[in-house]
Amino acid sequence: MSLPIKLISTDFDGTLHADFETPPVPHDLQELIGDLQRQGAKWAINTGRDLTGVMEGIARARLTIRPDYLVVVEREIYIHEGSQYVGSEIWNRECADAHKELFARVLPDMPQIVDWVNQRFAATIYEDPYSPFCLIAQNNGDADAIQAYLETYCTQVPNLAVVRNDIYARFSHVAYNKGTALAEIGRQLGISKEHTLAAGDHLNDLPMLNVNFARCLVAPDNAVPLVKEQVKRQNGYISHQPWGHGVARGLEFYLEQGLVSSEGQTNGT
Numbered sequence: 001m002s003l004p005i006k007l008i009s010t011d012f013d014g015t016l017h018a019d020f021e022t023p024p025v026p027h028d029l030q031e032l033i034g035d036l037q038r039q040g041a042k043w044a045i046n047t048g049r050d051l052t053g054v055m056e057g058i059a060r061a062r063l064t065i066r067p068d069y070l071v072v073v074e075r076e077i078y079i080h081e082g083s084q085y086v087g088s089e090i091w092n093r094e095c096a097d098a099h100k101e102l103f104a105r106v107l108p109d110m111p112q113i114v115d116w117v118n119q120r121f122a123a124t125i126y127e128d129p130y131s132p133f134c135l136i137a138q139n140n141g142d143a144d145a146i147q148a149y150l151e152t153y154c155t156q157v158p159n160l161a162v163v164r165n166d167i168y169a170r171f172s173h174v175a176y177n178k179g180t181a182l183a184e185i186g187r188q189l190g191i192s193k194e195h196t197l198a199a200g201d202h203l204n205d206l207p208m209l210n211v212n213f214a215r216c217l218v219a220p221d222n223a224v225p226l227v228k229e230q231v232k233r234q235n236g237y238i239s240h241q242p243w244g245h246g247v248a249r250g251l252e253f254y255l256e257q258g259l260v261s262s263e264g265q266t267n268g269t
Ligand SMILES: [Mg+2]
Pocket: 011, 012, 013, 014, 015, 200, 201, 202
């Protein structure tokens, strides 16, 4: 039997995983994903965390299942091989080169950008290997205002984008995000968007919550309004349950839908 969903892409924090829940990833969701993996489906965790951060999150959550792919910092791809996650060489190299070139263009403007933020907000700003500008705002209102300023700046620099997640933001290349990384995984596996499901809760998930990358879209109840609106606009599934519980309901919804259509039945439920 052909599986309706062959590739699952889940955000980590607030979507798959809730820190304050026990267990942080619901057992029924782990069973659902595990069953699909045993039938040949592939699962990617698609996150803004870096590799160390997501590996730590997986270990702490004591997951019974392992993702086949990781997308980290919303851009780099790692593939599960044996006990390791190995970088997807060509994609990661091209991604690093594109960012290096882009950030060389941005670097001279950094003092001016940092000054603008510091004069108006008590925010934490730093540079890391992934972006010359990383922001931790004090609250979402401050982050909204800073994001608007950064987006205006981005209009002056070809290919520059702001990636925002809650009170965090960084710069990135427009060609590399959760959506394009998901498309690359689908390309490597030979799985089309018709058989792909994406689930996310925050602004950095918007690029993958798009029918151009995944026909099946899921937002848990805790998703921010913009995410719910985008998923709803594309006839995706919005759960009344939060975090991983919502993702489990979304998976069940699409699996039932797929089974109904493959059996040629229709019903009104
Ligand atoms: Mg999230």
